[in-house]
Amino acid sequence: MSLAMFLELPDLSAFQFNLVYNMFSFTIATMFAAFVFFVLAQKNLAPKYRVSMMVSALVVLIAGYHYFRIFGSWDMAYALEGGQYVFQEDKPFNDAYRYVDWLLTVPLLVVELVLVLGLPKGESGSLMARLGFAAALMIILGYPGEVSANTGLFETRGLWGFLSSVPFVYILYVLFTELSSTIQRQSGRVAKLLSNARLLLLFTWGFYPIAYMIPMFVEGYPGEAAGAVTTLQVSYTIADVAAKAGYGVLIYAIAKAKSEEEGYVVDEMVKPASAEA
Amino acid sequence: MSLAMFLELPDLSAFQFNLVYNMFSFTIATMFAAFVFFVLAQKNLAPKYRVSMMVSALVVLIAGYHYFRIFGSWDMAYALEGGQYVFQEDKPFNDAYRYVDWLLTVPLLVVELVLVLGLPKGESGSLMARLGFAAALMIILGYPGEVSANTGLFETRGLWGFLSSVPFVYILYVLFTELSSTIQRQSGRVAKLLSNARLLLLFTWGFYPIAYMIPMFVEGYPGEAAGAVTTLQVSYTIADVAAKAGYGVLIYAIAKAKSEEEGYVVDEMVKPASAEA
Numbered sequence: 001m002s003l004a005m006f007l008e009l010p011d012l013s014a015f016q017f018n019l020v021y022n023m024f025s026f027t028i029a030t031m032f033a034a035f036v037f038f039v040l041a042q043k044n045l046a047p048k049y050r051v052s053m054m055v056s057a058l059v060v061l062i063a064g065y066h067y068f069r070i071f072g073s074w075d076m077a078y079a080l081e082g083g084q085y086v087f088q089e090d091k092p093f094n095d096a097y098r099y100v101d102w103l104l105t106v107p108l109l110v111v112e113l114v115l116v117l118g119l120p121k122g123e124s125g126s127l128m129a130r131l132g133f134a135a136a137l138m139i140i141l142g143y144p145g146e147v148s149a150n151t152g153l154f155e156t157r158g159l160w161g162f163l164s165s166v167p168f169v170y171i172l173y174v175l176f177t178e179l180s181s182t183i184q185r186q187s188g189r190v191a192k193l194l195s196n197a198r199l200l201l202l203f204t205w206g207f208y209p210i211a212y213m214i215p216m217f218v219e220g221y222p223g224e225a226a227g228a229v230t231t232l233q234v235s236y237t238i239a240d241v242a243a244k245a246g247y248g249v250l251i252y253a254i255a256k257a258k259s260e261e262e263g264y265v266v267d268e269m270v271k272p273a274s275a276e277a
Numbered sequence: 278m279s280l281a282m283f284l285e286l287p288d289l290s291a292f293q294f295n296l297v298y299n300m301f302s303f304t305i306a307t308m309f310a311a312f313v314f315f316v317l318a319q320k321n322l323a324p325k326y327r328v329s330m331m332v333s334a335l336v337v338l339i340a341g342y343h344y345f346r347i348f349g350s351w352d353m354a355y356a357l358e359g360g361q362y363v364f365q366e367d368k369p370f371n372d373a374y375r376y377v378d379w380l381l382t383v384p385l386l387v388v389e390l391v392l393v394l395g396l397p398k399g400e401s402g403s404l405m406a407r408l409g410f411a412a413a414l415m416i417i418l419g420y421p422g423e424v425s426a427n428t429g430l431f432e433t434r435g436l437w438g439f440l441s442s443v444p445f446v447y448i449l450y451v452l453f454t455e456l457s458s459t460i461q462r463q464s465g466r467v468a469k470l471l472s473n474a475r476l477l478l479l480f481t482w483g484f485y486p487i488a489y490m491i492p493m494f495v496e497g498y499p500g501e502a503a504g505a506v507t508t509l510q511v512s513y514t515i516a517d518v519a520a521k522a523g524y525g526v527l528i529y530a531i532a533k534a535k536s537e538e539e540g541y542v543v544d545e546m547v548k549p550a551s552a553e554a
Contacts, residue, residue, distance in 0.1 A: 018282035022373045
């Protein structure tokens with residue numbers, strides 16, 4: 001297992017470099033816009049659901065910061081020479097930003113989902129602790145495989161990838177068994193939105209291990225696999241946008257629907273003085 | 278179609294370079310100022326119209342970010358040598374920022390307009406989905422033409438420009454047929470403001486394809502067409518300021534007029550304690 005904590009990347013074509021570059025920039029804009037939206041949208045919700053939007057806002061703020069760093073690191077790691085982007089040995093790409101980001105944000109994503117359920121206090125605390133711990137463990141176990149030079153399925157990458165999926169399976173187990181009865185207790189509209197959020201979580205989170213596996217089947221990753229490096233970066237980025245900003249919008253829709261059911265209709269939350277009496 | 282995703286620009290005169298440079302800086306200031314205005318102005322509106330200002334705020338925030346990047350890229354792409362701005366081959370200008378910006382903001386601009394109409398929920402959802410999708414499609418179809426080296430009317434640029442205008446025509450069709458009856462249902466003052474917003478959208482959005490067509494009629498674009506490159510950048514920038522910040526102010530005026538009609542007069546929204554009883 002390599003402890004270098006950086007990646008020796010291959011030279012890239014102008015299209016490959018710029019596709020990743022512009023995806024990173026797109027993600028910075030999306031995350032910070034989502035942050036502003038989640039902060040401003042809180043006032044449309046019943047007070048008890050505002051905290052789930054607060055957590056959503058933290059997630060995209062942290063992610064926006066990390067994509068800002070990832071963008072900078074990517075930009076520094078390459079120089080355009082003769083129409084090609086040449087990897088700069090003295091400024092390697094720092095992929096650890098992703099794992100630091102995930103370590104902070106992934107537990108918060110499960111916390112968001114639990115908060116929007118509006119469970120009794122004791123229940124939600126234990127659920128958040130268990131799922132949050134499993135989420136952090138999943139990220140920590142994935143990292144050694146990500147930075148290892150032995151990228152085979154039955155080598156270092158495969159081993160840590162497998163270990164990392166144990167807590168992932170546990171999270172899915174809790175979401176699809178323990179939480180099912182809680183979801184069925186909600187009204188039809190809310191139950192449907194909650195099922196969608198759970199499915200979005202399954203599909204977006206399921207996308208990461210698939211991307212993680214790409215190097216296992218590509219000869220010479222990362223140093224001689226320009227296509228695989230590009231695909232992996234683009235995949236992680238799309239997954240992050242969906243799993244953080246997209247998911248946050250869905251959590252907002254759930255919080256809004258539940259607020260309305262409990263009588264917090266935006267139009268009636270602030271009355272003009274003239275309308276009173 | 279070139280897949281490099283960047284533009285090889287010509288050397289520019291000091292006037293040309295600095296005109297574009299200062300326009301970009303002007304736009305950064307305008308977009309961020311507009312952002313603060315749209316955030317703060319929300320409290321003057323009836324709650325149901327606040328979300329249209331929230332969306333306006335997101336649009337100018339995203340645009341401000343991208344102009345910040347565009348400004349930086351423009352600055353890096355040129356060096357002053359002997360009174361002339363010489364294009365730096367190793368740091369080409371990244372025009373993709375514009376398209377990433379438009380991909381995010383143009384669908385939001387139609388969403389703003391639909392939100393301020395205050396239609397029943399089902400109607401407005403379908404309208405936003407259809408118009409937002411058409412707007413995104415319009416941007417995506419324009420990009421291959423923008424970065425192509427074949428800039429002729431009957432070449433790559435012309436083809437993608439034509440394809441891109443199909444969804445544009447659809448948007449105009451919806452705005453000027455389907456929405457006409459909705460607009461006529463409003464009070465005289467609001468109906469007039471809404472017609473103005475629709476016209477501003479037509480004129481500003483119509484300005485982009487005209488700018489897009491400039492290279493079709495200029496020999497040697499972009500590498501040997503300093504005047505056309507300058508004109509195109511200035512045109513896109515003016516159009517962005519009008520279509521985002523200017524348009525947002527108009528949406529604010531509509532939201533304010535509708536709020537007042539519904540009894541939300543600023544002077545009466547918060548009463549001083551001494552005025553009670």
